[in-house]
Amino acid sequence: MTERYAKYNRLKFDHPADRVLRITFDRPETFNSVDAETHTQMTDMWIDVDRDPNINAVIVTGAGKAFSAGGDFSLIERIAGNFDEMMRTWKEAKDLVYNIINCNKPIISAINGPAAGAGLVVGILADVSIAGKRAKIVDGHPRLGVAAGDVAAIIWPLLCGMAKAKYYLLTCKAISGEEAERIGLVSMCVDDDQLQQVALDTAVELANGAQSAIRWTKYSLNNWLRQAGPIFDASTAFEMLGFMGPDVKEGVLSHREKRAPNFRKDCPI
Numbered sequence: 001m002t003e004r005y006a007k008y009n010r011l012k013f014d015h016p017a018d019r020v021l022r023i024t025f026d027r028p029e030t031f032n033s034v035d036a037e038t039h040t041q042m043t044d045m046w047i048d049v050d051r052d053p054n055i056n057a058v059i060v061t062g063a064g065k066a067f068s069a070g071g072d073f074s075l076i077e078r079i080a081g082n083f084d085e086m087m088r089t090w091k092e093a094k095d096l097v098y099n100i101i102n103c104n105k106p107i108i109s110a111i112n113g114p115a116a117g118a119g120l121v122v123g124i125l126a127d128v129s130i131a132g133k134r135a136k137i138v139d140g141h142p143r144l145g146v147a148a149g150d151v152a153a154i155i156w157p158l159l160c161g162m163a164k165a166k167y168y169l170l171t172c173k174a175i176s177g178e179e180a181e182r183i184g185l186v187s188m189c190v191d192d193d194q195l196q197q198v199a200l201d202t203a204v205e206l207a208n209g210a211q212s213a214i215r216w217t218k219y220s221l222n223n224w225l226r227q228a229g230p231i232f233d234a235s236t237a238f239e240m241l242g243f244m245g246p247d248v249k250e251g252v253l254s255h256r257e258k259r260a261p262n263f264r265k266d267c268p269i
Contacts, residue, residue: 008044009041010035010041011041012026017200018204019054019056020057020207021049021055022061022203023059023061024061024062024063025067026063028066030069031069032064032069033069034070034117034118035074035075036072036074036075036078039071039075039118040092042122043092043099044099046100046102049105056106056208057108057203057204058107058108058203059108059109059199060108060110061109061111061196062112062113065112065114066112066113067110067111067113067119067123067135068116068118068119068122069114069116069117069119070117070120077252080244080252081243081244086243090239093118093239097125097151100121100122101125101225104219106128106214106218108127108199108202109122109124109130111123111137111177111186112132112192113132114135114136114138115136116137116139116140117140118150120139120151121150123186124155124156124185128202129188130198130199130202131186132177132189132190132192133176133177133178133189133191135180136174137174137175138173138174139152139168140172142169143172143251143261144248145247145252145261146238146239146240146243146248148169149235149236149240150236150239152235154229156168156169156185158224158225161184177189246264247261247263250262250263251263
């Protein structure tokens with residue numbers, strides 16, 4: 001692997017085919033949860049991918065039984081009530097989404113098992129999202145006590161419609177790979193033992209295609225996401241505001257204690 005990616009020690013990089021880069025969330029012992037350093041690296045890496053002249057397509061997947069379990073509790077607890085850390089994370093969360101949108105290379109996600117939180121950003125924003133049948137997609141922000149930020153508001157309504165987006169984002173119910181395909185949240189669902197090969201075949205096909213045509217098509221289509229920028233900015237701001245409130249502490253505690261949360265019943269707004 002070139003020096004370009006050597007600094008990203010929380011992720012694994014390899015070349016499964018000519019001009020194809022595969023990026024793997026590589027903390028299988030934590031179901032590939034995202035700590036602060038991983039969050040920074042998965043934000044910055046898209047700039048290097050965009051500028052890499054030797055890459056035409058990218059695959060993103062997870063090591064072991066999960067794609068990514070989302071933000072590590074240590075990351076969440078680091079943000080909660082810490083204004084400076086919250087500002088830094090807010091900027092980084094926005095950069096992650098926009099860096100993926102603006103990356104000129106087509107991105108294919110191979111969603112194997114659970115996919116949530118920051119990891120789900122890459123899974124859902126990928127230009128071609130492929131889920132295994134055992135995939136378990138969930139945006140659990142309200143269950144944690146904060147607004148659905150990250151990538152939810154900018155793309156879920158566009159993919160599966162407002163009715164489905166509201167239902168799943170407000171209730172935090174998990175979606176199987178087959179259901180995600182049925183409602184249009186992912187490009188396709190395949191048998192789990194075929195997932196990596198289908199992702200690789202798709203990446204090779206795109207890597208061997210007319211690069212200017214593919215990249216300009218991606219850029220044009222992503223203008224649907226760019227024009228939703230104000231919606232996205234509001235959602236991430238509200239998410240961060242929640243990290244300064246009391247509900248997120250109960251949300252994290254209830255997850256740690258494996259029980260239903262006991263959130264306050266009243267709200268001033």
